[in-house]
Amino acid sequence: MARVVLAMSGGVDSSVAAHLLTEAGHQVIGVFMRHGEQSPAVCATLSGSEGTEQARSGGQQLPVMRLDHKQGCCTAADAEDARRVADRLSIPFYAIDLNEEFGRIMDYFTAEYVRGRTPNPCVQCNNWLKFGKLFDYADSVGAEFVATGHYARLVRRGGEVALVRGIDDGKDQSYVLFGIERKYLERMMLPVGEFLKPDIRELAAKVGMNVAEKKDSQEICFVTSGRYDEFVKRRREGSSTPGEFVTTAGEVVGTHEGIEGFTVGQRKGLGVALGARKFVVRIEADTNRVVLGDRDELGRRELTAAECNWLTDVPVDHSVRGLAQIRYNASAAPAEFTRLADGRLSVMFDEPQFAVAPGQAVVCFERDRVLGGGWIE
Known part of the structure; x- marks a missing residue:
């Protein structure tokens, strides 16, 4: 052993x-x-x-x-x-x-x-x-x-160790492991x-463990207050990112205290009342504008990702059919993806995906196997 x-x-x-x-x-x-x-x-x-x-x-x-x-x-x-x-x-x-x-x-x-x-x-x-x-x-x-x-598994397929989904679909964590170095797969359990x-x-x-009914951690461990915007402001003391709320039509509808308080797809806690449900469609860091729109304006069929990591050999400039997942709590969706010669990843979904957030990971699967992924641009 x-x-x-x-x-x-x-x-x-x-x-x-x-x-x-x-x-x-x-x-x-x-x-x-x-x-x-x-x-x-x-x-x-x-x-x-x-x-x-x-x-x-x-x-x-x-x-x-x-x-x-x-x-x-x-x-x-x-x-x-x-x-x-x-x-x-x-x-x-x-x-x-x-x-x-x-x-x-x-x-x-x-x-x-x-x-x-x-x-x-x-x-x-x-x-x-x-x-x-x-x-x-x-x-x-x-x-x-x-x-x-x-909650993920390591199995030998085609002469190499593959990272695959855990058997509990509701707890599977293979998505968050896409970025590990390929060389480590042989030494993981x-x-x-x-x-x-x-x-x-x-x-x-x-077996008598006192943690048997302990609740799963739901928060980011270093944000002890649960307020991401407060944490960012404390750590970036002296910097300021307040700006305007604007609609996708360009109309200014209010102001906010900092872009760090928002993410693409967010609906609740916007701090501005518009008489209809609006979502964060886009965040413009150069102007500190938070762009609001309807849900259907969140849909995207295409994306690119950078800083990619691959856990098996995926040919360059060759389209692959499979599944792609845009965030941890999202379902993987049918897509065609291409590993580009410049190191980036291009993904084309069969159907629009909602709340594709720059900075999140997109992970590519072949059925239950993690092929690799990158960071959404």
Whole structure:
């Protein structure tokens, strides 16, 4: 059996993943990634407790922060839940401090909103941290694999490892994994992808895990207030993006306090009454204008995407029939897509797609297999 570094978030999915891996005989090392907005006073108090502890499983010296007490920051309860599960399973558990690296995620998130785009920090976290930094960590402890609690699967097809949808259609997370480096597929494990969510909760309860009924996280972890616009304004102190609401016909119908408060497709919380339902059709970062229109004006059949990543060989300048998904909670739709010679991706949908938001990912599938994708322009 293999040595496996498992990302443990304190939730039921990664906790059951730990159980499944240990039951299969693997040598599991649980890792909690410490990040997010934190109390400066608490972090100052904790800074003196950082040290080095020898891993029980292999003898390497690992820089860690022990989680023997609550940290007092936004992830303290999750960290404690993860530690309890690790103790119950008798696996080593460490927290790695990724606050500095996580600043890159927050900078990206802020910059995208200021550009009038809609970021997806969870995808970038997978790309840069969970399947980036954790592989560095795995190499440092001699681990062959990195595992997470994502609802997706890895299967061998045509002589290579393919990323495919999890069997639970309602929880499938293959979309958010499109950006990982292809070379890592051979070294990944996704234990819960073979299960339905209710079965995962039932299994957690059966083995006595206190997280069996813990609610799934719904918010971006570093936006502790739940207000994205407030977070962006705090992080971009001194910059200002107020402007006008205009209709698609060019009529000015009001003003707003900043484009970071809006995303394409948004209907609620616009702060302007027009007597009829209106949606954000477009955000013009150069003028700070938020363009409003009817729902049918949101429909798009074509899009292009940049900064693409491919998990299998897709020929350049050759149209491929398949499915394309424009956001995490959208259904994949029939489309024809082309990997362009300049590195971008062109997608033509059979039917118009609504609320195609620049900054979100478009992911291409061949039936249930992730081929790759890119960031919508």
